[in-house]
Amino acid sequence: MTTDNIIEVGIDNKERIYIKPETKHFEFIWRDASEVGWDDDRKVLYSPKPKEWTYFDWYRQILMATKGEYGCQLLLTDKTEWINIPDELKQQICNE
Numbered sequence: 001m002t003t004d005n006i007i008e009v010g011i012d013n014k015e016r017i018y019i020k021p022e023t024k025h026f027e028f029i030w031r032d033a034s035e036v037g038w039d040d041d042r043k044v045l046y047s048p049k050p051k052e053w054t055y056f057d058w059y060r061q062i063l064m065a066t067k068g069e070y071g072c073q074l075l076l077t078d079k080t081e082w083i084n085i086p087d088e089l090k091q092q093i094c095n096e
Contacts, residue, residue, distance in 0.1 A: 002072045008044075009059070009076075009093065010083030017055045018046040019062050024072055032069040036062050056092045 008020035018039070026038045026045055037046050045066065047058035066072045082090055 001067075002070075003075055004072055005077050006074050006080050007077075008081045008083060009085060010081075011055065011085060012046065015049045016046045017050075017058050017062070018042075018044040019059070019074060020044045021066075021074055024066075024070070026066060026070060026072075029065055029069055032065045034061055034065040034068075036065040055089055059093055060096070 002024075004024040005022040006019055007022045009017070010020075011017055020043060025040075025043065027040060029036050029038045029045060035048050037048075038044075039046055045062045047055075047062060050058060053061070063074055066074055076094065085093075
């Protein structure tokens with residue numbers, strides 16, 4: 001199992017949660033069939049806009065997809081930036 005740091009977690013203008021890894025790229029994450037996508041321009045993993053699932057559910061889904069498809073665990077650090085993330089959601093993610 002490899003690891004990579006998460007340098008940013010945010011909610012974009014399309015209301016999707018995204019995770020920006022520090023060094024890894026996940027161009028073929030779609031093969032995991034988890035509805036997680038990769039934006040090659042922004043170098044971020046992203047979820048669909050939440051409907052039945054919460055942002056926290058999608059955050060966890062992104063982590064599971066990278067672990068399952070790439071064998072890579074993404075890790076929060078004290079340098080992770082939080083963009084448009086409500087405090088309650090940040091607490092949930094940090095306590096995960």
